[in-house]
Amino acid sequence: MRDPDFRYYLITDRKQCHPRPLTEVVKQACREGIKAVQLREKDLGGRALFALAGELRxxxxxxxxxxxxxxxxxxxxxxxxxxVHCRETGVSPARIKNLQSSLVVGSSVHSIEASRRAEKEGADFLLFGPVFYTASKAKYGAPQGIEALQEVVEAAAVPVFAVGGITPERAPQCRSAGAYGVAGISSVMPADSVEQQVNRWRSILHTL
Amino acid sequence: MRDPDFRYYLITDRKQCHPRPLTEVVKQACREGIKAVQLREKDLGGRALFALAGELRxxxxxxxxxxxxxxxxxxxxxxxxxxVHCRETGVSPARIKNLQSSLVVGSSVHSIEASRRAEKEGADFLLFGPVFYTASKAKYGAPQGIEALQEVVEAAAVPVFAVGGITPERAPQCRSAGAYGVAGISSVMPADSVEQQVNRWRSILHTL
Structure with a gap:
């Protein structure tokens, strides 16, 4: 596929925007120019997840x-x-494209080996991290740092997004290391002003 | 759809058959005549679940x-x-049939209200329970008993399977209450001899 037409990839966590409804936060973010949203609410049952996905669509x-x-x-x-966005232990991108070839597939990877596998299996882009420390990703291990990000970028033929503790201040380092873009939950979801935060991202990344 | 062509609905739990591989137990059960299997391994990641589903297929x-x-x-x-088998809090049968109309959809229900909803939404058959006490279903509340099973059967236009603590000894009560069949995990998965247990089920139900 062509390269993604977004540089900031917003990942949801309705607990982090509570008590505001997730739909409200996503609506504000999209209105301000966010171009890609990943619905990721792992604890929701199928019925609630389908309903929320329909609203976000x-x-x-x-x-x-x-x-x-x-x-x-x-x-x-x-x-x-x-x-669809795949976890590292999730379904392979090839399986997903077998179900519908037009689906774009992103894959989270936490090592260079996993990134090679995901790419081989047809992932259109990768999320590599955690680059920096972040509470929500602590269970995936210690921060991997900018050098590891750079190694994955250099090994990959598809775009790589940096994830994990990415703040507007840290984003330029990631871009310098070759990241195509950045992804995150906690820099937007809990923001007092979603509008302001999205606009900070736009000015740092020069696009969204 | 036509009524299901099975009376015993085998639900998997690879932890209950450990250390034997689930595939081995399912193979033995099918070879002895089991006619319906539900893959239910909620803790498996997508990749492992797809792989196991392919083997069971x-x-x-x-x-x-x-x-x-x-x-x-x-x-x-x-x-x-x-x-597909729906949890009570899961996707609605109608959503599933929108994706592929030929899929047969069973729904677990734990009350007469839920059974009415599932049927209205297009469930082809229902699993009602827990009828008796069983460790794996304790979290869904106290056993509901034979009378509640009978009420659901009488209200439902689709076949109802009894689930929850159903042993060969208790199955005849469920059939007398109008259950179309029975479903279970723990009467087969951990059996010393899967063959013997399946044959017990056949003789109790007069079919499988």
């Missing part, structure tokens, strides 16, 4: 943003999402 | 048994399963 369609669904290709197919 | 196809996948329509579509 309406919002993202209205604002011309891409919608990815974490792990659940069935939910992606049901709501007409643009793609 | 080969086994069930070889022995002409139906294969259902718990919750994951994407896995069901990918491996060509016969159907």
């Amino acid at each position: 309406e919002i993202t369609r209205r604002w011309e943003a891409r919608l990815f669904i974490n792990d659940r290709t069935d939910v992606a197919l049901a709501v007409g999402a643009d793609g | 080969e086994i069930t196809r070889r022995w002409e048994a139906r294969l259902f996948i718990n919750d994951r329509t994407d896995v069901a579509l990918a491996v060509g399963a016969d159907g």
Whole structure:
């Protein structure tokens, strides 16, 4: 596929924006120009997840943003999402594309070996991390740092997004290391002003 | 759809058959005549679940048994399963049939209200329980008993399977209450001899 038409990849966590509804935060973010959203609410049962995905599809369609669904290709197919996001232990991108070839597939990877495998299996882009320390990713191990990010970027033929503790201050380092873009949860979800934060991202990345 | 062509619905739990591989136990069960298997391994990541589903599809196809996948329509579509099994909080049967109309959909229900909803949403059959006490279902509340089973059966236009602590000794009560069949994990998965246990079920139910 062509390179993704987004440089900031917003990952959801409705607990981090509580008590504001997730739909409200995503709507604000898309209105301010966010171009890609990944629905990632692992604890939701199927019924609630399908319903939420449908709402996010309406919002993202209205604002011309891409919608990815974490792990659940069935939910992606049901709501007409643009793609699926795979965990490192998740379904292989090839399986997903067998179900519907037009789905764009991103893959989270935590090592250079995993990034090679994901690419071989057809991932369109990779998320590599955690680059920096972040509470939500601490369980995936210690921060891997900028050098590891650079190694993965150099080994990969597909775009790599940096994830894990990426703040606007740290983003330029990631871009200098070759990251195509950045992804994150906690730099937008809990923001007092989603608008301001999205605009900070735009000025740091020179696009969204 | 037509009524299910099985009376015993085998639900998997690879932890209960450990250290024997689940595939081995399912193969033995199907070889002895089990006609329907539900893959239900909620803790498995997508990649492992897809792989296991593919193996069970080969086994069930070889022995002409139906294969259902718990919750994951994407896995069901990918491996060509016969159907999907919905949790009460899971995706609605209508959503699943929108993805592929030929999928047969069973729904777990724990109340008469839920059974009405599932039926209205297009469930082809229901699993009602827990009828008796069973460790794996204790979290779904106290045993509901034979009378509640009978009420659900009488209210439902689709076949109802009894689940939850169903042993060969207790199965005749469930059939007398109108249950179309029975479903279970722990009466087969951990059995010393899967063959003997399946044959006990056949003689109690007069079919499988």
